[in-house]
């Protein structure tokens with residue numbers, strides 16, 4: 001089928017996303033204190049090449065230029081996150097007016113440019129002091145997060161279109177506290193499940209705090225990286241049970257309490273040898289089930305798994321060592337298998353059908369909850385050509401196929417309200433440092449100069465037309481805006 005003519009519903013929200021630690025830099029300015037990522041990135045061996053977010057894209061000083069790019073791209077909405085240690089140094093007690101001023105100016109500039117601000121309250125930069133007190137494994141962190149949310153809601157008020165409480169709590173809990181490949185780098189499966197619960201609780205408390213400050217009409221959301229995992233052998237009951245298990249500890253651990261008001265029974269059983277879940281107190285699940293205005297979904301790729309039997313050697317799709325701790329708590333006897341390519345520079349397989357499948361599946365499970373793709377995009381090893389441009393045809397192709405896949409889900413009746421491309425700018429890609437580039441705008445990490453890649457021109461054309469352009473339609477600089485490139 002030729003998808004060149006695919007159009008999107010009127011009012012479909014086209015955006016792009018970033019996160020505070022990945023772009024801001026200015027790690028010690030205007031009263032900001034350390035987050036767990038400042039500590040983690042300074043720990044030898046944790047981040048590729050020893051990179052840190054100390055400077056990152058220097059967005060803290062270049063935000064005005066970046067809003068210019070957002071405007072020239074024609075984005076309807078911009079999803080960014082708020083650095084908790086900037087706004088409330090240490091994570092409790094007094095708030096820092098200089099921290100909020102930064103975001104207040106950014107939000108005003110977006111609004112003046114006709115761009116809706118979509119604010120994420122937590123994109124992984126927990127104040128270090130809260131981690132020292134137990135981090136997300138400690139219930140009090142959820143209460144501190146609600147205080148932070150209430151304060152920010154009071155300060156930014158109705159200028160924010162959508163409030164996203166958490167970004168990808170699966171990563172915070174399981175990569176942060178079980179496998180340790182993200183900050184704070186702990187490898188304690190019981191702590192990871194406690195963290196998952198306290199993140200859920202923090203979401204519920206923060207969502208309720210936002211509505212108590214701004215009123216019931218405030219748009220409250222959360223962003224989940226739901227996993228699309230296929231059974232190695234769809235006819236094998238054992239493999240199908242693996243998929244159920246991964247769906248429980250990867251997806252329903254959040255969807256259950258947030259949207260059904262309860263943890264799934266099979267999750268509690270699968271993890272019974274790790275924890276008795278006594279950290280879930282009476283009323284917590286009801287608190288967590290704060291009504292969602294929209295559910296944010298991040299999608300990048302798929303995986304394939306099967307039951308591991310006996311003494312046969314373990315297989316690991318990502319090549320990690322046998323001794324590494326798995327993030328899949330309670331699901332130890334599972335092999336993840338190599339997916340067919342092609343792959344992005346992250347080693348993630350490119351599979352747009354997973355996008356359609358995920359949106360369709362969640363849409364069927366929760367037909368009353370509107371969905372928004374809050375992240376999708378790809379890292380590739382971009383090259384600057386002799387003409388000074390970045391001809392990132394592989395990224396354009398990835399975006400084309402995935403946005404088309406979103407359209408397929410919409411065609412089948414799923415209520416998808418918008419799409420946010422990850423990412424606006426090349427940035428600090430967590431444990432991969434500056435080595436993996438996801439931006440549609442290139443950042444030269446020596447000069448911090450920004451250059452539109454072909455994918456940025458292509459995306460601007462898509463937004464202008466509200467229709468999917470062919471991959472080779474890369475408009476010229478002058479066609480899209482005076483400060484582009």
Ligand code: FCB
Pocket residue numbers: 019022167168171225298375422429430438
């Ligand atoms: C997601 C994160 C985002 C970015 C992309 C590539 O897991 O939310 O910050 O790193 O992956």
